[in-house]
Amino acid sequence: MIKKILMTAEEMDRTISRIAYEVAEHLKGLGDVVIVGVQRRGVSLAERLQKGFRDMDGVEVPMGELDITLYRDDLTLLQDQPLVRSTSVPVNITGKRILLVDDVIFTGRTVRAALDALMDLGRPSLVQLAVLVDRNNRELPIHPDYVGLKVSTDKSDVVEVRVKEWDGDDQVVLWEDGGEG
Amino acid sequence: MSWRRKHLIDVDDWEREDFELLLEQTSNMDSILDRSIKKAPALRGKIVVNIFYEPSTRTRTSFEIAGKLLSADVINWTASGSSAAKGESLRDTIWTLEAMGADAVVIRHGEVGVPYYLAEKLKKASVINGGDGTHAHPTQALLDLYTAWRELGSLDGKKVAIVGDILHSRVARSDIYAFKAVGAEVYLSGPSTLMPTDINSLNAMYEPNIAEAIEGADIVYMLRIQRERQDAGLFPSLDEYHRRYGLTDKLLGKAKKGALVMHPGPINRGVEIASSVADGPQSFVLKQVRAGVAVRMALLYLMLGGVKE
Known part of the structure; x- marks a missing residue:
């Protein structure tokens, strides 16, 4: 059952622009920054942040995509082995400042896996985390540096970030008790 | 779509979509071979045993590298100088390996049908055919x-x-x-x-x-x-x-x-x-040789995870 629309398309746009400004301010410019989106919706958001930086400063910040499947901590618990998606970071990340992007932070386990996956690609000088939604209920001591929207949820709720590329429209929806069914 | 096959005896019962899924998974494994740290933790704690009753360097080594890049422990069991030389039956050999905790057994054998026979006899481990007689060499x-x-x-x-x-x-x-x-x-x-x-x-x-x-x-x-x-x-x-x-x-x-x-x-x-x-x-x-490592990584990953029918 749908509980609430957390963000409309317009609000998503505005929030992503705001995060772009925050990042540029906090990092004192975008030199040596590489955006890395976590598959799949993190990649869509990373592309929008890249566009946000372009619109704001006219700079082209390099962007890559990261798949965390091989680094998950629940592989031995799952009924179906999850399929591996592409990891492609077009620049050497050693010494770079990484802006890791995901759609939602929940338990923190995805980010833990993403950090491990990232370290196998090189040794960045700094990693920061940007998420569109922080829904609390953390199980690991991991916290985002840039947050679009902070929302209190129950563990059984589902926060769905919908993006045009995969879902046909842009919005963020909070579902009660395990989603649409 | 998800992967439901526990064993790989032959590809002659594969559908087009099975091949396509494996090709795509292989290309994602392939990119690991270009990294400076060529290792991912997905198969930590899994044991892969290579048993080769016919000589083979590249297939065995390729499976060994594939397993190791995904952090499995890979053990090579060669027929000569082992219990096979002492007359232990194939069935007893593989039961022994399973009792030692093997999660996958890669077998090459001169006789047609040996991998199929093993897949029937093993209780838990996956069997991958590394070549059986003149029958099949699916990998x-x-x-x-x-x-x-x-x-x-x-x-x-x-x-x-x-x-x-x-x-x-x-x-x-x-x-x-x-x-x-x-x-x-x-x-x-x-x-x-x-x-x-x-x-x-x-x-x-x-x-x-x-x-x-x-x-x-x-x-x-x-x-x-x-x-x-x-x-x-x-x-x-x-x-x-x-x-x-x-x-x-x-x-x-x-x-x-x-x-x-x-x-x-x-x-x-x-x-x-x-x-x-x-x-x-x-x-x-030589591109085939490299592809061999990536394809075996994809197979080991898919077959060793999840719950198989």
Whole structure:
């Protein structure tokens, strides 16, 4: 059952622009920054942040995509082995400042896996985390540096970030008790 | 779509979508081979045992590297100098390995059907066929398919010529099935003494004239000639074989411009393939070797995870 629309398309746009400004301010410019989106919706958001930086400063910040499947901590618990998606970071990340992007932070386990996956690609000088939604209920001591929207949820709720590329429209929806069914 | 196969005995029951899923998974594994740290933790705590009753360096090493890159522990059990030499039955050997905690057993055996038999007998572990007699060599077919797909994209309507000792080749049998399943046309060529009598059952076209078979081909696949076949009188001499069926630059000129030259290895230079072709710009032999590691990573990952039927 749908509980609430957390963000409309317009609000998503505005929030992503705001995060772009925050990042540029906090990092004192975008030199040596590489955006890395976590598959799949993190990649869509990373592309929008890249566009946000372009619109704001006219700079082209390099962007890559990261798949965390091989680094998950629940592989031995799952009924179906999850399929591996592409990891492609077009620049050497050693010494770079990484802006890791995901759609939602929940338990923190995805980010833990993403950090491990990232370290196998090189040794960045700094990693920061940007998420569109922080829904609390953390199980690991991991916290985002840039947050679009902070929302209190129950563990059984589902926060769905919908993006045009995969879902046909842009919005963020909070579902009660395990989603649409 | 998810992966439900516990064992890999042959690819002859695979659907097109199974091949496509594996190709895509393989390409995601392939990129790991380019990293400075070539390792991912997905198969930590899993044990893969290679049992090879026939000599093999590349298949065994390829499985070993694939397992290790995904953090599995890989153990090689060779038949000579082991309990097989002491007369232990195959069934007891694999039960022993399973009792030691093996999660997957990769087996190569001279007898047809041994991997199938093991899959029936094992309670928990997955079985991967690393080649059984003249029957099947599914991981070779999958790496061949991946090599071609990566270079050419869709294989629909592409022409594949497989040349040489079709009769004794498990590689040919598995490759014919795999290439046809994804829409390619397969032509076979080679001396009639090295063709199976039931050639029509292979579901590919036989063209005794090699120049005709290769004409316009996108992929020219040369099979290894085993020297002992000459002793059996199946062809007069290696020299004569090379003159009539060896892939030379001139003969390769009949194929499509830039056609891929493939071979399962190890190659016999100057027999089925001229050195200048094997080392030439159209040779994909070493790309096949690399593909072998990536394809086996994808298979081990898919087969060792989740709950299988």
